[in-house]
Amino acid sequence: MKQFTVAGKVLSVMFALIWMVGCAGTDVTETDGATSADQERRQMEADEAAKRQAAEAAAAAKKAQMALEAAVDSAGNIVYFDFDKSTLTAATRRVLDAHIALAKTTKKNVRLEGHTDERGTREYNMALGERRAKAVADYMSVNGVASYRVETVSYGEERPAMSGSGEAAWSKNRRVEIK
Amino acid sequence: MKRYIYLLLLVLAWPAQAELVIEITEGRDNPTSIAVVPFAWSGWGAAPEDVASVIAADLMRSGQFAPVARADMLSLPTREQDVFFRDWRVTNVEYLLIGRVVGGASMTVEFELFDVYKQERVTQGSFSGAAGDLRMLAHRASDQVYEKLTGIRGAFATKILYVSVAVRTQAPSTYQLMLADSDGGREQVLFESNEPVLSPAWAPDGKTIAYVSFETSRPAIYLQNLETGVREQLTNFRGLNGAPSFSPDGNSLAMTLSKDGNPDIYIMDLNSRQLRRVTRHYAIDTEAAWMADGRSLLFTSDRGGRPQIYQVDIASGKTERLTYNGPWNARASLAADGRTMVMVQQTEAQFHIAVQDLLQDRVQILTSTTLDESPTVAPNGSMLLYATKYGDRGILAAVSVDGGVKFRLPSREGDVREPAWSPYLGNP
Numbered sequence: 001m002k003q004f005t006v007a008g009k010v011l012s013v014m015f016a017l018i019w020m021v022g023c024a025g026t027d028v029t030e031t032d033g034a035t036s037a038d039q040e041r042r043q044m045e046a047d048e049a050a051k052r053q054a055a056e057a058a059a060a061a062k063k064a065q066m067a068l069e070a071a072v073d074s075a076g077n078i079v080y081f082d083f084d085k086s087t088l089t090a091a092t093r094r095v096l097d098a099h100i101a102l103a104k105t106t107k108k109n110v111r112l113e114g115h116t117d118e119r120g121t122r123e124y125n126m127a128l129g130e131r132r133a134k135a136v137a138d139y140m141s142v143n144g145v146a147s148y149r150v151e152t153v154s155y156g157e158e159r160p161a162m163s164g165s166g167e168a169a170w171s172k173n174r175r176v177e178i179k
Numbered sequence: 180m181k182r183y184i185y186l187l188l189l190v191l192a193w194p195a196q197a198e199l200v201i202e203i204t205e206g207r208d209n210p211t212s213i214a215v216v217p218f219a220w221s222g223w224g225a226a227p228e229d230v231a232s233v234i235a236a237d238l239m240r241s242g243q244f245a246p247v248a249r250a251d252m253l254s255l256p257t258r259e260q261d262v263f264f265r266d267w268r269v270t271n272v273e274y275l276l277i278g279r280v281v282g283g284a285s286m287t288v289e290f291e292l293f294d295v296y297k298q299e300r301v302t303q304g305s306f307s308g309a310a311g312d313l314r315m316l317a318h319r320a321s322d323q324v325y326e327k328l329t330g331i332r333g334a335f336a337t338k339i340l341y342v343s344v345a346v347r348t349q350a351p352s353t354y355q356l357m358l359a360d361s362d363g364g365r366e367q368v369l370f371e372s373n374e375p376v377l378s379p380a381w382a383p384d385g386k387t388i389a390y391v392s393f394e395t396s397r398p399a400i401y402l403q404n405l406e407t408g409v410r411e412q413l414t415n416f417r418g419l420n421g422a423p424s425f426s427p428d429g430n431s432l433a434m435t436l437s438k439d440g441n442p443d444i445y446i447m448d449l450n451s452r453q454l455r456r457v458t459r460h461y462a463i464d465t466e467a468a469w470m471a472d473g474r475s476l477l478f479t480s481d482r483g484g485r486p487q488i489y490q491v492d493i494a495s496g497k498t499e500r501l502t503y504n505g506p507w508n509a510r511a512s513l514a515a516d517g518r519t520m521v522m523v524q525q526t527e528a529q530f531h532i533a534v535q536d537l538l539q540d541r542v543q544i545l546t547s548t549t550l551d552e553s554p555t556v557a558p559n560g561s562m563l564l565y566a567t568k569y570g571d572r573g574i575l576a577a578v579s580v581d582g583g584v585k586f587r588l589p590s591r592e593g594d595v596r597e598p599a600w601s602p603y604l605g606n607p
Binding site for chain 1: 346352375377378393396397398418419421422435437442463465466479481485486507509510523525530549550552553568571596597
């Protein structure tokens with residue numbers, strides 16, 4: 001999806017370029033005293049400038065996009081929760097902010113998978129996992145990601161990220177995965 | 180209502196690899212001594228099952244009986260005329276069970292129970308069925324002996340559902356929905372998936388089951404007929420589709436749905452497929468279980484901050500909190516007596532199975548293992564099965580409702596969880 005966006009930007013720059021060329025052409029026919037060599041030179045200069053501008057714009061867009069992607073990569077795709085809680089901590093919000101910034105530049109749908117640790121009953125955990133996924137979905141929607149693009153599903157305690165019992169494993173399992 | 184997806188599939192059950200192995204961990208102080216003598220076999224070849232050992236194991240698992248070791252039997256009678264009561268009196272045996280198996284296209288198990296001190300026959304019986312059901316015939320004999328000696332109907336000739344998971348790190352885990360005899364014998368795979376399977380539940384006729392499967396990458400409730408193998412996707416709502424529970428008359432299924440925003444309890448009429456919303460609260464409401472009269476439901480809700488058990492009257496919606504003991508109570512269900520409620524209770528950092536007498540509000544913690552969940556009571560109310568951890572593996576364990584008897588049913592491999600004990604079943 002992000003390639004499309006970059007392509008889109010390149011495309012719009014190209015349209016601008018065609019328009020400019022068109023205008024230049026019109027100018028040329030109306031300028032009586034100019035020699036054909038002059039016309040060619042000016043034409044080439046205009047072409048060069050437009051190409052340079054397009055390339056710079058594309059590079060800038062790509063750089064901005066890469067910065068957003070890098071921010072998401074370093075933030076990671078998983079946010080964590082306290083036992084029996086669905087509260088978003090400051091750290092969690094920072095991770096989500098990176099995803100939101102990127103999501104705003106794309107049309108890609110987001111799937112949020114809520115999980116819990118193994119403690120407690122399975123169906124209650126199924127509901128708790130959904131509550132966590134929805135807390136993340138609400139935060140994304142409040143911050144500008146259209147809610148129809150965000151899907152939530154809860155796996156409860158059925159798919160632990162880390163097996164075994166104890167806080168080391170449990171803290172890794174109380175999570176929402178952003179996909 | 181038109182959005183249900185119907186999925187009809189013929190699912191054939193196939194035999195499984197991992198058998199449950201029973202290990203008794205705690206018994207009663209003074210169990211009744213009973214000798215179950217090897218049954219005589221008449222039929223082609225060797226006897227397909229050791230019927231006497233199946234019966235002896237049933238009685239031993241109840242915790243109320245201590246079967247005599249075969250090495251300690253001075254004689255091995257199979258008919259009344261061969262019984263010498265002094266052989267049993269000298270070894271302090273109280274009851275003697277003898278019998279015969281007649282094999283063929285169908286099997287017949289005949290048995291006679293004697294009181295050694297009174298030197299008289301207490302009961303006798305005969306059960307016939309298909310060759311593959313010989314173990315079930317043995318369980319029926321156990322039921323009759325148990326009822327005669329304890330006054331309580333036996334529940335050995337029943338089945339259990341459970342989920343078996345082969346956890347893999349390199350490849351997707353495999354989730355299997357299993358059906359087995361109440362002693363873990365004759366395991367069959369009913370359904371297998373690489374996506375989670377959970378919450379199996381029995382219809383009161385013992386012929387249909389409901390469960391949750393994630394095979395479509397979202398949870399949905401499925402119905403499966405155990406006799407025909409026909410499988411049907413019952414729900415496909417946005418959000419949660421979980422915790423199915425059949426009404427006592429079998430016509431309705433209570434479930435948890437979050438299609439209207441939050442997890443709430445709904446009841447679906449299984450004939451019309453009409454849905455009725457029972458709870459309406461922004462908190463989590465889930466794990467519905469029916470009261471015996473079918474007029475109200477028990478359910479788990481964290482509307483008070485932490486999960487506790489509530490009861491809702493279906494007609495009026497009037498809701499009452501039932502648990503005040505312990506900071507965390509969930510997944511209640513009711514024994515057949517209509518007043519013994521079993522549930523999962525958190526105490527300190529542990530999760531245990533607890534029972535609460537609804538008439539006297541007395542609460543007792545039954546288990547001392549950790550991470551105990553999914554309690555399910557035998558139809559006679561004597562024992563309950565639950566899931567727990569043993570070492571690092573998920574196993575099934577059982578405890579008597581008074582807490583006196585305990586045994587484990589670990590699987591030979593993988594994790595087992597989510598047991599559901601069947602109602603009484605008709606003749607095989």
